Amino acid sequence: xxxxxLHILHCIQDEKFIDNSVISRFEYFNDKxxxxxxxxxxxxxxxxxKFKYIKQTEYVTQLKNSQFLGFLKxxxxxxxxxxxxxxxxxxxxYKIPSEIKVVWFAWGADLYYPIAYKPFIVVPNLYGKITxxxxxxxxxxxxxxxxxxKRLFFDYWVKKSVSRIDYxxxxxxxxxxxxxxxxxxxxxxxxxxxxxxxxKSDSDMNCTMAKGDNILxxxxxxxxxxxxxxxxxxxxxxLGKRKxxxxxxxxxxxxxxxxxxxxxxxxxGENFVPMEDFMPYEEYLQVLLSCGIRIFGQERQQAMGxxxxxxxxxxxxxxSETSMAYDFYKDLGVKFFTIQHxxxxxxxxxxxxxxxxxxxxxxxxxxxNPYKTSIQDxxxxxxxxxxxxxxx
Numbered sequence: 001x002x003x004x005x006l007h008i009l010h011c012i013q014d015e016k017f018i019d020n021s022v023i024s025r026f027e028y029f030n031d032k033x034x035x036x037x038x039x040x041x042x043x044x045x046x047x048x049x050k051f052k053y054i055k056q057t058e059y060v061t062q063l064k065n066s067q068f069l070g071f072l073k074x075x076x077x078x079x080x081x082x083x084x085x086x087x088x089x090x091x092x093x094y095k096i097p098s099e100i101k102v103v104w105f106a107w108g109a110d111l112y113y114p115i116a117y118k119p120f121i122v123v124p125n126l127y128g129k130i131t132x133x134x135x136x137x138x139x140x141x142x143x144x145x146x147x148x149x150k151r152l153f154f155d156y157w158v159k160k161s162v163s164r165i166d167y168x169x170x171x172x173x174x175x176x177x178x179x180x181x182x183x184x185x186x187x188x189x190x191x192x193x194x195x196x197x198x199x200k201s202d203s204d205m206n207c208t209m210a211k212g213d214n215i216l217x218x219x220x221x222x223x224x225x226x227x228x229x230x231x232x233x234x235x236x237x238x239l240g241k242r243k244x245x246x247x248x249x250x251x252x253x254x255x256x257x258x259x260x261x262x263x264x265x266x267x268x269g270e271n272f273v274p275m276e277d278f279m280p281y282e283e284y285l286q287v288l289l290s291c292g293i294r295i296f297g298q299e300r301q302q303a304m305g306x307x308x309x310x311x312x313x314x315x316x317x318x319x320s321e322t323s324m325a326y327d328f329y330k331d332l333g334v335k336f337f338t339i340q341h342x343x344x345x346x347x348x349x350x351x352x353x354x355x356x357x358x359x360x361x362x363x364x365x366x367x368x369n370p371y372k373t374s375i376q377d378x379x380x381x382x383x384x385x386x387x388x389x390x391x392x
Contacts, residue, residue: 005034006386009077011087012037012060016053021194022083023056025374029382036075038063040088065089072100078389079103085110085162093161101388103167105192111175112224112300115158120185121178123300125322128229134256135223159184167385171301172328190381194305195374209357210313212290214243219296219303221252226297226320227260230339235267237345244268245287247275292316293348297339299323311364314357318343334363 010026012018018037026035038061039048047062054060063071069092072080080096081103082088096102111121127135168187170176176189215234218225227246234244246264248257257274264272279287294310295318296303307325310317311334319326321338329336337347 005032006079006382006389007034007075007077008036008079008081008385009072009075010035010037010081010083011040012054012083013039013087014048014051014053017194018054018083019056023059025195025378027059028375029379032382032386035059036061036077038068038071040065040068040092042089065092068092069095072096079385081105082165083107085115090115090157090161094157094164096164101166101385102164103190103385104165104169104187105194106168106170106175108171108301111170111179112302120162120182121175121300123324125299126224127299128226128297130228130232131223131226134228134259166388171304172324174324174328175301190384191377192381193374193377207312207314208285208289209354210289210292210310210315212292214245214291215239215293215295216245216247216288216291216310217295217297219247219306220250221248221257221260222302223252223256224298224300224302226299228263230295230297230343231263231267233339233343237348239268239271239348241271242293243271243273243290245273245275245291249276249278288313292352294318295339295343296320296323296325298325301325301328308364311357311360314352314354314361316352332363334360 008026010022012022023035023037026033037059040063041047043064043066045064051057051060061071068088071077077100079101080088082093083105084107085104093102112119112123112126162182163184163186165185165187167190168176168179168185169190169192170179171193173189179185179187217230218227244264246260248260257276261272261274264274275287288309292315294306294315296307297320299320299322301324304325307317307319307329316337318337318339319329321340326336326338337343
């Protein structure tokens with residue numbers, strides 16, 4: 001008997017959130033959808049024998065580039081979802097048969113990092129003055145030169161593959177508006193967010209609140225965090241016995257992270273705590289709960305999950321007023337503190353009342369309800385793709 005289910009092929013990578021934010025959520029709709037999850041590797045690359053992050057490995061198939069198109073045909077696939085543009089080779093995407101719908105769920109790095117000769121979305125003020133000098137020095141070495149040459153060579157194929165995308169979801173709506181400016185981008189917008197599968201009780205605002213007055217800066221070791229610019233401001237303030245936690249466990253070059261650690265220890269000694277290794281969740285949660293102040297210096301869309309956790313925990317959050325995240329939350333009606341105007345002694349020491357935190361949390365729960373974004377929006381997306389496939 002022929003199945004009426006929509007056959008979707010997910011191109012994934014071994015990342016932390018695939019289990020709960022992709023597999024568990026799409027399998028929730030297994031009465032409507034038959035899902036397959038593949039990691040596609042170069043023909044010369046050996047299969048992964050042990051995944052670092054994905055636990056539900058029984059769902060995952062590993063394919064070589066040369067096997068991908070044949071797998072599509074034999075599996076009766078109607079929709080291919082790219083979880084990050086780099087989850088499938090640029091030499092394959094544009095070859096996917098036209099009757100199959102191709103969906104791109106952008107993560108952020110695939111928009112702002114130059115996959116081709118330049119990023120799809122260019123952020124003019126991506127780095128502060130100090131970080132700009134470091135980035136410039138790193139781009140002028142031989143390795144950087146060869147990498148840029150390779151991107152230039154593949155520029156044509158990247159654009160051809162992007163033009164093949166039928167549907168696109170950014171992390172924030174502004175990203176689709178920016179992508180529409182590209183002459184080779186023709187996709188329609190859909191809504192998808194990488195939230196874990198919630199229960200209806202998650203719609204309530206039950207959450208452990210941060211109690212400590214320690215400071216968390218950024219979300220990774222990437223230069224886009226502009227750590228050193230924030231350090232320059234904080235070093236002029238009396239932080240007392242506060243600890244300064246800086247996540248450096250992923251992304252970023254070793255040279256840059258070494259500079260961050262060097263400056264942090266110079267300014268704050270033992271009170272500077274670089275977080276270089278992945279922690280068990282409960283241990284990481286205790287660190288977060290000790291940080292009532294969270295500072296995010298990114299100009300591009302980045303660290304949105306960390307910002308979400310921060311507002312759930314009632315933290316005092318500082319964003320750059322010129323950042324995409326600030327614009328996004330401002331459009332929702334939420335006011336955050338700004339690095340440019342509020343990162344000073346008076347604001348740092350001022351108490352942040354539970355009432356102030358509650359107002360922000362209520363606005364965000366109303367407009368970014370986790371149950372709605374995880375369940376209702378995904379069901380709308382699946383129904384939309386199913387209808388598009390029937391009409392094709």
